[in-house]
Amino acid sequence: MTGRPxxxxxxxxxxxxxxxxxxxxxxxAGCAPSGYYRSTSSSLDSLLSLQAQQQxxxxxxxxxxxxxxEQVQASRASSDTRLSELNGRMDMLQGKxxxxxxxxxxxxxxxxxxxxMAADSAxxxxxxxxxxxxxxxxxxxxxxxxxxxxxxxxxxxxTEYLKRYPDTEVSDDAQYLIGESAYNTGDFRGAIEAxxxxxxxxxxxxxxxxxxxxxGMASARIKDYPASKRYYQLVIQRYxxxxxxxxxRERLLEAKKVQ
Numbered sequence: 455m456t457g458r459p460x461x462x463x464x465x466x467x468x469x470x471x472x473x474x475x476x477x478x479x480x481x482x483a484g485c486a487p488s489g490y491y492r493s494t495s496s497s498l499d500s501l502l503s504l505q506a507q508q509q510x511x512x513x514x515x516x517x518x519x520x521x522x523x524e525q526v527q528a529s530r531a532s533s534d535t536r537l538s539e540l541n542g543r544m545d546m547l548q549g550k551x552x553x554x555x556x557x558x559x560x561x562x563x564x565x566x567x568x569x570x571m572a573a574d575s576a577x578x579x580x581x582x583x584x585x586x587x588x589x590x591x592x593x594x595x596x597x598x599x600x601x602x603x604x605x606x607x608x609x610x611x612x613t614e615y616l617k618r619y620p621d622t623e624v625s626d627d628a629q630y631l632i633g634e635s636a637y638n639t640g641d642f643r644g645a646i647e648a649x650x651x652x653x654x655x656x657x658x659x660x661x662x663x664x665x666x667x668x669x670g671m672a673s674a675r676i677k678d679y680p681a682s683k684r685y686y687q688l689v690i691q692r693y694x695x696x697x698x699x700x701x702x703r704e705r706l707l708e709a710k711k712v713q
Contacts, residue, residue, distance in 0.1 A: 592611075
């Protein structure tokens with residue numbers, strides 16, 4: 455058989471009922487002295503006082519438990535709400551991040567497209583300018599780049615010049631300046647190749663002794679001393695009275711001192 459749950463208050467009431475019953479029974483039997491009644495009454499009052507205190511404590515504990523339960527429930531509800539808000543904000547930020555990434559990709563694609571358009575436009579302009587420019591103007595423009603120290607640009611322009619005009623009066627000058635542009639940028643092997651083309655393609659030109667001398671100097675820069683010596687000797691043999699021959703002799707003497 456099941457009944458209502460046994461509560462702390464019921465536990466406190468039981469001594470009071472038992473005491474009252476015992477006192478009444480003794481009074482009815484007439485077997486208890488009067489002093490005993492007074493002592494019993496005093497004890498009963500003390501017990502009742504303790505019982506009241508215990509009930510107050512229990513009531514206070516029940517209130518505290520109830521308040522704590524409400525706080526826990528409120529805190530849980532607040533936490534759930536806060537968590538929901540944070541999840542929503544994270545979703546929003548994630549969406550913004552993805553949108554920003556998409557925009558960045560689109561901007562990067564546009565930048566690359568603009569760069570390609572600019573390069574194509576510059577190439578078209580350069581080609582069209584070269585097409586309408588006569589040989590003298592083209593050489594002067596390339597020479598100006600060389601004189602200004604724009605060696606890579608000068609090298610490119612002079613190479614294009616020789617493709618268009620390989621047999622002008624200044625073609626050997628153009629080929630020599632290609633070698634000089636390479637030399638001045640530290641491309642000594644490219645310089646040697648350009649100087650050799652001066653010697654091979656423009657044998658009657660006045661740039662040959664200069665090209666031989668500079669080929670010897672470029673060979674020395676890459677530590678190809680046998681080749682450097684051969685170029686110096688060619689200058690001396692073919693153009694013994696030239697300034698280049700004098701410089702070649704000086705270079706050979708310096709090389710002997712080092713050895």
